Amino acid sequence: AQKVTQAQTEISVVEKEDVTLDCVYETRDTTYYLFWYKQPPSGELVFLIRRNSFDEQNEISGRYSWNFQKSTSSFNFTITASQVVDSAVYFCALSELDDYKLSFGAGTTVTVRA
Amino acid sequence: DAMVIQNPRYQVTQFGKPVTLSCSQTLNHNVMYWYQQKSSQAPKLLFHYYDKDFNNEADTPDNFQSRRPNTSFCFLDIRSPGLGDAAMYLCATSRERGANVLTFGAGSRLTVL
Numbered sequence: 001a002q003k004v005t006q007a008q009t010e011i012s013v014v015e016k017e018d019v020t021l022d023c024v025y026e027t028r029d030t031t032y033y034l035f036w037y038k039q040p041p042s043g044e045l046v047f048l049i050r051r052n053s054f055d056e057q058n059e060i061s062g063r064y065s066w067n068f069q070k071s072t073s074s075f076n077f078t079i080t081a082s083q084v085v086d087s088a089v090y091f092c093a094l095s096e097l098d099d100y101k102l103s104f105g106a107g108t109t110v111t112v113r114a
Numbered sequence: 115d116a117m118v119i120q121n122p123r124y125q126v127t128q129f130g131k132p133v134t135l136s137c138s139q140t141l142n143h144n145v146m147y148w149y150q151q152k153s154s155q156a157p158k159l160l161f162h163y164y165d166k167d168f169n170n171e172a173d174t175p176d177n178f179q180s181r182r183p184n185t186s187f188c189f190l191d192i193r194s195p196g197l198g199d200a201a202m203y204l205c206a207t208s209r210e211r212g213a214n215v216l217t218f219g220a221g222s223r224l225t226v227l
Contacts, residue, residue, distance in 0.1 A: 033213040043202060045157070045218040052213075091156060100145075100169075100211035104156035 137205030
């Protein structure tokens with residue numbers, strides 16, 4: 001069963017637009033961790049954020065913000081005032097406490113046009 | 115400062131000709147992972163080492179093997195590459211298992227002719 005669903009395959013925006021990436025997860029564990037990684041065209045996955053299941057506070061880091069809602073099992077990611085350098089594939093991932101594996105979603109390709 | 119280094123970045127091989135990809139890390143992390151990522155797909159875990167303890171995923175083909183001679187290095191051996199093995203191979207490390215942040219290398223892209 002797929003544990004992480006990223007329903008949006010591709011999103012294309014014009015520079016300075018905001019873009020929100022959806023992530024819905026599924027787990028029976030009460031303790032788990034959610035992640036977002038960015039994969040630019042160069043190929044290297046870059047860690048963006050980790051959030052544990054007990055911390056539902058939203059987080060903002062510069063132009064990036066994350067909205068964690070346990071009630072809807074969602075962990076959405078918003079890029080404010082997008083820039084061309086934000087063009088990448090973004091992966092949402094889940095790690096359950098007793099599992100060493102990261103379950104990745106299928107990824108969302110974001111293209112920011114100048 | 116590159117912390118997880120993969121070589122080569124690009125590898126072209128012929129059908130059935132063995133290939134070895136390497137990964138080195140300067141982080142002194144206990145865990146090293148190998149992921150396979152095919153075009154437009156999520157990374158798929160092949161196996162990982164926790165220190166010297168090798169852990170194979172149940173669905174990883176026997177064609178794929180790994181070696182970790184020391185803390186810093188890990189190798190991925192593909193004994194007889196098929197066309198379906200063409201992919202990006204990503205090495206990652208983490209301090210411990212279980213919900214740890216992974217640090218990825220830039221990947222090795224394998225082409226099979």
